[in-house]
Amino acid sequence: MKERLKELRKSLGLSQEAFGKRLGVTKASISRLENGANSFTEQMIKSICREFNVNYIWFVEGQGSAEIESDIDYTSRIDQIMAGENEFAKATFKIFARFEDEDWKALQRLIRKYLEIEKETPSF
Template sequence: MTQGERVKSVRDKKQMTMEQFGEKLGVTKTAISRIEKGDRSLTEQMLKSICREFSVNEDWLRTGAGGPENMFIPEDMRYLNTVGRLGNEQNEFKKFCINMLMELPDKYWDYIYEEFKKFEKKEE
């Protein structure tokens, strides 16, 4: 399976049109079509964007390693990646919040959960 075919597999699994997929990546549906057909190589930047945006396993997208069942990063690893990205943010408030949450005693988690749910209700 080529890289283009693997890109198509990701798009199919996400049940997205070429236009929707390209929009998430900041490119046209024509660019996605060319990549999937093999008319255009997958650039390093595009490869990284697909992996980041859709939680795709980079080794799988590059080489097909592990087969189709290795297409996506497991959920627990996605959480770790997200926390790592937030920890490297330039925004000091985000870094402060992440560090505070990581140090928080278990007894406070239910309270925080209920408070966050209030924000969700206000948006509705």
């Protein structure tokens, strides 16, 4: 984990002091974690993952991607679609924006039903 901590900190362009400040710890604490002098507590691991939007499994085990998709990623993509030329995609988002809770529940039921039927139907 110490290597991933250092990799994360450097990828964010943060000094040990700035990184630690966001977590409420000192520069020395971050230094000791990075050089292996101190062990990571579960609380520290969770704080790092939460504060820097890091995948817990990646941080602890080194598996998968470091980043967690965030709502910001989706918002950015929606903005791109709405500014683009795909009129069908824009119209779809405009329609969905008018949905109420019951509409979303009905759509969910419809999609689940479709998937159930699809499983039962032989391929074309």
